[in-house]
Amino acid sequence: MRQKPAVHIIDDEIIAPLGWGTSANLEQIKKKKTAIRKHVLSGENSFYAALFEDDFIQQQFSRLAFSEAETFTKLEKLLLLTVHQLLERNSSIDLEETVLIISTTKGNVELLDNSDNSIPEKSKLYSLGKTIQKYFKLKNELITLSNACISGGLGLSVGKRLLEENAYKNALVLGGDVVSKFTRSGFQLLQAMDDKICKPYDKNRKGINLGEAAAGVLLSTEKQNSTIQIVGEATANDANHISGPSRTGEGLAKAISSALKEAHLEASAIDCISAHGTATLYNDAMEAQAFGRLNLQQKPLTSYKAYYGHTFGASALIESILSIKSLQQNLLFPSLGCEEIGVEPILNIQQNLEEKKLKYALKTASGFGGCNFAMIFKNLKYA
Amino acid sequence: MHKNHQIPASVMLRNHQVIFNGKVIFETAENLELPAFLKACYQDLEIDYAKFYKMDLLSKLGFIASEYLAKDRQLNPETALILQNSTGSLETDLNYQAGISDENAFASPSVFVYTLPNIVLGELSIRHQLQTENAFFISEKFDASFLIVYLQNLFSTNKANAAICGWLDLDKEGYNVFLSLITQDEKGKALTAENLKENYEQFKTRA
Numbered sequence: 001m002r003q004k005p006a007v008h009i010i011d012d013e014i015i016a017p018l019g020w021g022t023s024a025n026l027e028q029i030k031k032k033k034t035a036i037r038k039h040v041l042s043g044e045n046s047f048y049a050a051l052f053e054d055d056f057i058q059q060q061f062s063r064l065a066f067s068e069a070e071t072f073t074k075l076e077k078l079l080l081l082t083v084h085q086l087l088e089r090n091s092s093i094d095l096e097e098t099v100l101i102i103s104t105t106k107g108n109v110e111l112l113d114n115s116d117n118s119i120p121e122k123s124k125l126y127s128l129g130k131t132i133q134k135y136f137k138l139k140n141e142l143i144t145l146s147n148a149c150i151s152g153g154l155g156l157s158v159g160k161r162l163l164e165e166n167a168y169k170n171a172l173v174l175g176g177d178v179v180s181k182f183t184r185s186g187f188q189l190l191q192a193m194d195d196k197i198c199k200p201y202d203k204n205r206k207g208i209n210l211g212e213a214a215a216g217v218l219l220s221t222e223k224q225n226s227t228i229q230i231v232g233e234a235t236a237n238d239a240n241h242i243s244g245p246s247r248t249g250e251g252l253a254k255a256i257s258s259a260l261k262e263a264h265l266e267a268s269a270i271d272c273i274s275a276h277g278t279a280t281l282y283n284d285a286m287e288a289q290a291f292g293r294l295n296l297q298q299k300p301l302t303s304y305k306a307y308y309g310h311t312f313g314a315s316a317l318i319e320s321i322l323s324i325k326s327l328q329q330n331l332l333f334p335s336l337g338c339e340e341i342g343v344e345p346i347l348n349i350q351q352n353l354e355e356k357k358l359k360y361a362l363k364t365a366s367g368f369g370g371c372n373f374a375m376i377f378k379n380l381k382y383a
Numbered sequence: 384m385h386k387n388h389q390i391p392a393s394v395m396l397r398n399h400q401v402i403f404n405g406k407v408i409f410e411t412a413e414n415l416e417l418p419a420f421l422k423a424c425y426q427d428l429e430i431d432y433a434k435f436y437k438m439d440l441l442s443k444l445g446f447i448a449s450e451y452l453a454k455d456r457q458l459n460p461e462t463a464l465i466l467q468n469s470t471g472s473l474e475t476d477l478n479y480q481a482g483i484s485d486e487n488a489f490a491s492p493s494v495f496v497y498t499l500p501n502i503v504l505g506e507l508s509i510r511h512q513l514q515t516e517n518a519f520f521i522s523e524k525f526d527a528s529f530l531i532v533y534l535q536n537l538f539s540t541n542k543a544n545a546a547i548c549g550w551l552d553l554d555k556e557g558y559n560v561f562l563s564l565i566t567q568d569e570k571g572k573a574l575t576a577e578n579l580k581e582n583y584e585q586f587k588t589r590a
Binding site: 004105106107109112113119123124125126130141142143144145146147148154158161162164165167181182185186189190234235236237238239240241242243250251254258262367368369370371 | 526
């Protein structure tokens with residue numbers, strides 16, 4: 001069988017309420033600062049979430065001189081800004097050889113909230129990519145995926161898979177979602193939100209906080225100056241329940257095993273884990289089961305949900321970028337919100353910033369529909 | 384060399400007909416609403432699966448189509464589920480939106496759960512006990528050449544041995560479903576973008 005080309009991480013970007021750009025995000029995480037705040041809707045009705053300040057995005061947007069007369073939605077602005085940053089830093093990239101992949105769960109769903117019950121074209125999920133294609137004059141096909149909470153990570157998998165088949169040289173993988181009444185009311189109805197800042201893996205965890213963000217990763221089969229390679233990845237369904245995670249963690253364990261197999265690694269080779277850690281009772285318990293099955297419970301593990309909230313289509317992409325930064329900087333980043341561990345088996349929650357030689361990082365995510373995702377990044381400095 | 388995957392079965396749901404490998408195998412009166420058509424299909428399939436009644440329409444469409452594909456055969460346990468459509472979960476999104484827009488209406492958490500297009504993949508995984516690769520793509524038009532490349536990667540990396548893939552679209556205008564079973568366990572049409580697309584275009588011209 002012919003050898004598939006290796007897929008490298010060329011650049012990354014995070015635009016989130018926590019910080020503008022990946023470095024600004026890392027500075028906040030190193031200081032254990034969260035972007036989650038209390039937001040009052042009316043009277044007694046409030047919720048905790050990581051939201052952009054009202055005019056922040058517009059300020060950045062006008063500063064970068066997007067001058068088209070077209071009105072863009074908040075999510076379109078976030079994604080356009082992300083692409084702008086990445087393409088400005090990587091101006092030599094051949095766009096003819098680049099595929100655009102966009103991960104989102106709900107896109108511009110807030111546009112369905114209109115008085116005439118119309119269905120605006122921009123409420124279609126693929127419209128996000130069309131906006132970006134038009135603006136940056138990208139001619140290749142557009143891939144949009146909507147696969148619940150694993151979407152952002154799966155976007156990286158899809159990019160890797162297309163590059164491995166030599167369909168393109170580069171992939172620009174984007175992820176993004178914003179907080180709307182649609183998602184907020186839904187998670188309120190599901191009673192899945194904490195009324196304070198969320199507490200991943202803590203015994204008093206009560207649920208998620210909402211968050212909004214965009215992120216982007218540039219992948220390439222040409223190594224350039226990259227020090228990080230994707231060496232394994234997989235998804236697997238629980239085949240158990242559409243909205244509740246499996247009790248046994250079998251699906252997630254299968255995704256991790258399959259990623260390890262592709263990477264030709266034993267679980268013991270993993271140096272750190274960026275997990276899903278939503279802080280719902282059942283998700284965190286399920287993850288502990290899955291990590292336990294593979295004897296990964298001792299590995300330093302971080303959940304970033306108490307910094308960002310759950311940013312849905314962006315979350316697994318942001319958290320993959322943070323795995324990559326861990327490897328590049330040889331730093332374990334602190335998990336936030338776990339005071340007393342409340343999962344079985346006990347996981348090794350990384351509480352503080354710590355320097356350590358790191359060769360392999362595991363990123364996992366799970367979501368509604370029973371989907372699970374795992375990806376392994378390799379630090380080529382220690383090849 | 385890649386393993387020899389073929390398309391032994393394909394199913395279309397359109398114009399109140401179920402078309403299996405090019406032949407109409409079930410039809411109802413054309414004035415039936417979609418839920419009634421789906422229920423008639425369910426009865427035609429002679430199955431007993433209570434979860435069917437709880438599903439949203441997109442999941443029901445995917446469920447019925449894949450039941451016809453799985454009928455009289457054992458699915459390979461490593462069958463990936465790869466679907467595309469242009470509208471995501473729009474139909475259920477609109478239902479849920481109606482529930483939160485009107486103060487007198489009732490927004491239901493069980494409707495909210497279906498406001499993700501990949502929920503149907505969860506339903507199919509549960510039904511056929513497939514702990515396999517899943518992905519739901521949103522595309523303005525059916526993208527057969529992308530699917531072929533994607534499947535080629537899944538098969539050549541041994542992440543899947545077989546697949547149910549295709550188009551599962553629903554909006555106010557109507558439904559458009561075309562799913563294929565791809566496997567090396569049975570003989571069928573060659574796995575090419577043309578063979579996947581041919582059926583899709585056939586549908587488009589007759590619509």
